Amino acid sequence: MKKVIIITGPTGSGKSDLAIDLAQKLNTEIISADSVQVYKGFDIGSAKVTKEEQEMVPHHLIDIMNPEEQYSVADFQRDATEKIKEILAKGKIPIVCGGTGLYIHSLLYDLDFSEEKVDEKLREELENIYQREGVEALVKLLEELDPERVKTIDLRNHRRLIRGIELAKSGKKNHTKNLRKKNEQWESYYFVVRRDREKLYEIINERTKKMIGLGLVEEAKTLYEKYGFVSPMRTIGYKEMVSYFEGEYSLEMTIEKIQQHSRNLAKRQLTWFRKEEDAIFIDRDVYPKNEEAVEYILKVVEGENGHGE
Known part of the structure; x- marks a missing residue:
């Protein structure tokens, strides 16, 4: 093969x-x-x-x-x-x-990645949770609803997490029903x-410190000014910079937030891999x-x- x-x-x-x-x-x-x-x-x-x-x-x-x-x-x-x-x-x-x-x-x-009908009210609620509490709150909610599903989702991507929560709440199993049916190609x-x-x-x-030295602040600022809060800007390393640009954090605090969120992601990834x-x-x-x-x-x-x- x-x-x-x-x-x-x-x-x-x-x-x-x-x-x-x-x-x-x-x-x-x-x-x-x-x-x-x-x-x-x-x-x-x-x-x-x-x-x-x-x-x-x-x-x-x-x-x-x-x-x-x-x-x-x-x-x-x-x-x-x-x-x-x-x-x-x-x-x-x-x-x-x-x-x-x-x-x-x-x-x-x-x-199976077939799409289901979207509950617009639920999606708005979940988007608000993300805006207030960040991606970690979505991860925690999905873990409570469907611990198996959370293993199949990119934990940095809040849109995928929201979709996973929607499916878990609706009882749909489209991401997990074929989880262990191997690709035989x-x-x-x-x-x-x-x-x-x-x-x-x-x-x-x-x-993280090296990224700052390489120009992460300038890169993120250029992208944010040109494109706004687009999907990739909501990922670790960029979303914290948006908070910095809007005066929520100092640069020192921003660096600490990126480090913390990256460590949190690594911890979740390690837990996931051990179950594979x-x-x-x-x-x-x-x-x-x-x-x-x-x-x-x-x-x-x-x-x-x-x-x-």
């Missing part, structure tokens, strides 16, 4: 660097599974791979949408499937890399990069160097090594 390698992990885990090294070793291409990196201009805050890195290894589904446009998981499922088939046709093993969980699930399982190898939690939090804190039955964990304490992790991945994919946590 044809093979596809998936490299994921919590924010700040180093999955992108590992995927690039693996792609160079295999002479293959990478398909991005990141719901923010699809948008043009959202570079620093999304930790988008650089132009130089994209020249080293071909990347797909990056910078394909304008910020005011909507890009759904159904769109990703269609586009990524097409790219996977194109790369497979070249005799190569595609690598899917990113941290948007529902994007990855759309390739692992036969998920190819054999997926689902690798999760994992670090010691305290070390990961240190990396996240330092990475097909996940093959790459522990950075065991494989501290990329070349060691690449060697392990190749042994698993080539069937020379058992795997598990």
Whole structure:
């Protein structure tokens, strides 16, 4: 059977660097599974791979949408499937890399993304909750309503969370009914990069400071002034900047908020990954160097090594 390698992990885990090294070793291409990196201009805050890195290894589904446009998981499922088939046709093993969980699930399982009628009153209520209390309040509400559904949704995307809550309240199961029916078009190898939690939090804190040094404030200000509070502007790293621009936070407090929200996201991602039955964990304490992790991945994919946590 044809093979596809998936490299994921919590924010700040180093999955992108590992995927690039693996792609160079295999002479293959990478398909991005990141719901923010699809948008043009959202570079620093999304930790988008650089132009130089994209020249080293071909990347797909990056910078394909304008910020005011909507890009759904159904769109990703269609586009990524097409790219996977194109790369497979070249005799190569595609690598899917990113941290948007529902994007990855759309390739692992036969998920049904058919739309249902929208309850406009409920949606307005949920939008108000988001505006007052942030994405964390939506995550908590969905966890209470449907703990299984929350595992299939990009926790940074408030629109997906709202849709999940709507479906949970309506009793619809369209995202979970096929959750464990595997996609049989190819054999997926689902690798999760994992670090010691305290070390990961240190990396996240330092990475936030680095983003500020690279010009995140200026990038976010330019995007906000041009496009307003569009969907990608509501994600971690950008939504906090909007509060800063509107005088709600000082810059120092804004940096702390980005760090805190990124750590919260990483914690939720780690909890999610531990529940994934097909996940093959790459522990950075065991494989501290990329070349060691690449060697392990190749042994698993080539069937020379058992795997598990």
